[in-house]
Amino acid sequence: MAGVSIATASRVVSEADYPVSARTRERVLTAAKELDYVPNALARGLLKSQIPVVGVIVHDITDPYFAEVVRGVEDAAESGGYLVITCSSERDGAREASYVRLLRSMRAAGVIFAGSGLDDPASVEELPRHVAALRASGAAVVHLSPHAQGEPEISVDNRNGIASMVAALVELGHSRIAFLAGPSSLYVARERLAGYRHGLAEAGIPADERLIVGTGFSAEAGARAIDDILDAHLEPGTAFSAILCANDLLALGALQRLHEHGIDVPADVSVAGFDDIPVAAMTAPSLSTVRLPLREMGKRGFEAAIRALEGEQVMPETLPTEVVMRDSTGRRQ
Amino acid sequence: MAGVSIATASRVVSEADYPVSARTRERVLTAAKELDYVPNALARGLLKSQIPVVGVIVHDITDPYFAEVVRGVEDAAESGGYLVITCSSERDGAREASYVRLLRSMRAAGVIFAGSGLDDPASVEELPRHVAALRASGAAVVHLSPHAQGEPEISVDNRNGIASMVAALVELGHSRIAFLAGPSSLYVARERLAGYRHGLAEAGIPADERLIVGTGFSAEAGARAIDDILDAHLEPGTAFSAILCANDLLALGALQRLHEHGIDVPADVSVAGFDDIPVAAMTAPSLSTVRLPLREMGKRGFEAAIRALEGEQVMPETLPTEVVMRDSTGRRQ
DNA sequence: GGCGTGACAGTAAGCGTTTACTGTTGCCCG
DNA sequence: CGGGCAACAGTAAACGCTTACTGTCACGCC
Numbered sequence: 001m002a003g004v005s006i007a008t009a010s011r012v013v014s015e016a017d018y019p020v021s022a023r024t025r026e027r028v029l030t031a032a033k034e035l036d037y038v039p040n041a042l043a044r045g046l047l048k049s050q051i052p053v054v055g056v057i058v059h060d061i062t063d064p065y066f067a068e069v070v071r072g073v074e075d076a077a078e079s080g081g082y083l084v085i086t087c088s089s090e091r092d093g094a095r096e097a098s099y100v101r102l103l104r105s106m107r108a109a110g111v112i113f114a115g116s117g118l119d120d121p122a123s124v125e126e127l128p129r130h131v132a133a134l135r136a137s138g139a140a141v142v143h144l145s146p147h148a149q150g151e152p153e154i155s156v157d158n159r160n161g162i163a164s165m166v167a168a169l170v171e172l173g174h175s176r177i178a179f180l181a182g183p184s185s186l187y188v189a190r191e192r193l194a195g196y197r198h199g200l201a202e203a204g205i206p207a208d209e210r211l212i213v214g215t216g217f218s219a220e221a222g223a224r225a226i227d228d229i230l231d232a233h234l235e236p237g238t239a240f241s242a243i244l245c246a247n248d249l250l251a252l253g254a255l256q257r258l259h260e261h262g263i264d265v266p267a268d269v270s271v272a273g274f275d276d277i278p279v280a281a282m283t284a285p286s287l288s289t290v291r292l293p294l295r296e297m298g299k300r301g302f303e304a305a306i307r308a309l310e311g312e313q314v315m316p317e318t319l320p321t322e323v324v325m326r327d328s329t330g331r332r333q
Numbered sequence: 334m335a336g337v338s339i340a341t342a343s344r345v346v347s348e349a350d351y352p353v354s355a356r357t358r359e360r361v362l363t364a365a366k367e368l369d370y371v372p373n374a375l376a377r378g379l380l381k382s383q384i385p386v387v388g389v390i391v392h393d394i395t396d397p398y399f400a401e402v403v404r405g406v407e408d409a410a411e412s413g414g415y416l417v418i419t420c421s422s423e424r425d426g427a428r429e430a431s432y433v434r435l436l437r438s439m440r441a442a443g444v445i446f447a448g449s450g451l452d453d454p455a456s457v458e459e460l461p462r463h464v465a466a467l468r469a470s471g472a473a474v475v476h477l478s479p480h481a482q483g484e485p486e487i488s489v490d491n492r493n494g495i496a497s498m499v500a501a502l503v504e505l506g507h508s509r510i511a512f513l514a515g516p517s518s519l520y521v522a523r524e525r526l527a528g529y530r531h532g533l534a535e536a537g538i539p540a541d542e543r544l545i546v547g548t549g550f551s552a553e554a555g556a557r558a559i560d561d562i563l564d565a566h567l568e569p570g571t572a573f574s575a576i577l578c579a580n581d582l583l584a585l586g587a588l589q590r591l592h593e594h595g596i597d598v599p600a601d602v603s604v605a606g607f608d609d610i611p612v613a614a615m616t617a618p619s620l621s622t623v624r625l626p627l628r629e630m631g632k633r634g635f636e637a638a639i640r641a642l643e644g645e646q647v648m649p650e651t652l653p654t655e656v657v658m659r660d661s662t663g664r665r666q
Numbered sequence: 667g668g669c670g671t672g673a674c675a676g677t678a679a680g681c682g683t684t685t686a687c688t689g690t691t692g693c694c695c696g
Numbered sequence: 697c698g699g700g701c702a703a704c705a706g707t708a709a710a711c712g713c714t715t716a717c718t719g720t721c722a723c724g725c726c
Contacts, residue, residue: 086419344715
């Protein structure tokens with residue numbers, strides 16, 4: 001339509017670094033607009049063996065933690081013209097591996113693992129094969145949490161984050177602090193448990209194993225844990241005066257169940273979470289927690305991927321955490 | 334490696350409907366496994382002018398409403414080997430159009446609009462062009478909410494949903510019910526407002542315009558609306574005894590701000606939301622709301638897209654809503 | 667015995683781009 | 697005034713796959 005060869009048209013629309021006269025360029029652009037031309041990313045991708053898409057592997061997009069991270073990736077990706085594919089693995093190694101395979105088949109430019117690694121056969125067999133192939137073909141792989149293959153590219157100091165909340169609770173006069181520990185199959189949960197022990201040790205408080213309860217990572221699990229604690233005849237106020245949770249969802253569930261039991265927060269017991277997901281500020285009472293820069297993690301994750309794509313060496317970064325005291329914690333009565 | 338032609342190998346790995354002898358097939362499969370062969374989806378897609386990917390356009394993946402819908406799409410998509418691309422438009426027509434253009438450029442098999450339509454120049458100019466092109470090229474386009482182009486393929490009866498909550502509140506003795514209406518720029522908010530008026534009319538209660546407050550669709554907006562109401566010297570208990578919110582996020586914000594003002598829910602005022610996002614069950618008091626089958630909507634949306642792809646006529650479906658009374662509502666004192 | 671037929675296997679075209687390479691100008695400089 | 701070069705423009709190959717088409721062979725039937 002512009003009366004030029006395909007090559008010339010391509011050079012104009014793809015903004016190639018190749019001289020094209022102003023008149024020709026103009027004609028091509030006019031024709032392109034007229035035809036509502038949109039380049040075929042598949043053809044382009046076939047040539048480059050890469051399509052401007054990054055996959056984000058999360059445990060569950062419905063978990064506000066991951067939604068925030070994905071949003072961070074998305075915001076950073078958007079400006080570069082990248083699209084992001086969300087993959088909820090539901091903590092199933094096979095599903096995770098299958099997603100990564102699909103991402104590999106479509107030559108995604110990068111894969112960002114937002115959730116922490118799993119102890120799962122598929123995660124140690126099929127997954128590493130795909131990850132290696134992805135890397136070999138020039139795709140970027142970045143981790144935002146600890147995992148089987150080692151240290152994450154972008155991380156947050158879970159251990160010291162939890163420890164500083166322990167310190168804050170100790171500061172408020174609490175010495176018997178229960179811990180809802182999350183699932184021990186998750187690397188990140190183990191780090192947080194270590195942080196709890198570390199914080200206690202720092203304060204010179206011996207850990208009471210009866211106060212450490214293994215849980216899932218959901219609100220229901222938090223509510224159930226409260227039931228378990230109460231069933232074990234651990235009296236709030238005497239056996240423990242504060243409950244620290246390995247993530248906010250657990251804390252939310254705990255808060256609700258405590259309310260149902262007529263146990264007042266923070267008068268009878270203080271409750272603290274970890275992550276600072278948006279709803280943490282919206283509960284009544286609002287939840288004291290440790291803020292993780294979730295969106296920022298997503299953003300940095302994407303940026304690290306881009307850097308890797310450009311052949312740069314990516315240096316591991318650790319992002320800061322911050323204790324946020326709200327209304328669910330109070331001085332020990 | 335298997336000693337066969339590319340065509341034969343293709344027939345085996347793509348499970349084409351073409352006879353291949355058992356021996357040959359075996360050899361190909363063995364070689365494929367040995368080589369860790371993964372087909373190139375881009376090459377395949379280039380040929381078919383379509384790649385097994387669907388885009389979901391949401392306002393914000395961080396909003397639990399959309400996270401649920403996306404998860405529904407994802408779950409349905411996974412079994413078919415489709416990947417889902419999340420696009421948070423942030424209610425910006427230009428950003429939305431740009432996402433759809435990107436989806437078009439990569440020949441996505443479908444685009445699902447999860448959020449309701451926008452009143453925005455870009456949404457009435459660029460967007461329809463891309464949507465038309467997508468449809469013309471055989472891609473499926475499905476809407477889960479009302480929008481400028483008409484009725485959604487999958488929907489929920491917002492109007493009657495709200496109206497039935499009004500009825501439930503009236504049943505509890507409330508007659509002065511404030512309404513946090515959401516943004517009037519959103520089709521869905523307008524439908525809900527209509528439902529509120531309808532419900533009131535059904536109960537023979539005249540609408541008091543002072544009790545209808547325009548808001549955003551966030552928790553902050555809900556909190557602010559409470560401030561506005563109180564600033565207007567509308568006394569809880571006398572001017573109104575219940576607050577109905579156009580979505581749960583608004584209700585969450587309202588709940589928190591009421592708590593801060595020392596106004597007890599439900600003793601002083603009842604609060605109800607709409608959507609039944611997961612956190613609605615986790616607040617204290619837990620939130621009475623209207624359940625929308627969000628995940629199911631996502632799932633149906635994907636299925637409708639597949640049906641459209643197969644050339645089937647897709648019939649509009651309306652999914653049921655259900656009033657869920659929890660602890661934030663009570664009989665009028 | 668010739669031939670139609672079914673079961674395979676291979677050849678090659680084509681999907682929409684990008685880009686190395688090959689022209690063709692016109693201009694500058696020695 | 698001729699050679700060299702910059703500035704363009706076009707040709708064609710290649711990316712990895714699917715599939716229409718073209719064999720080839722063995723078998724069974726008239």
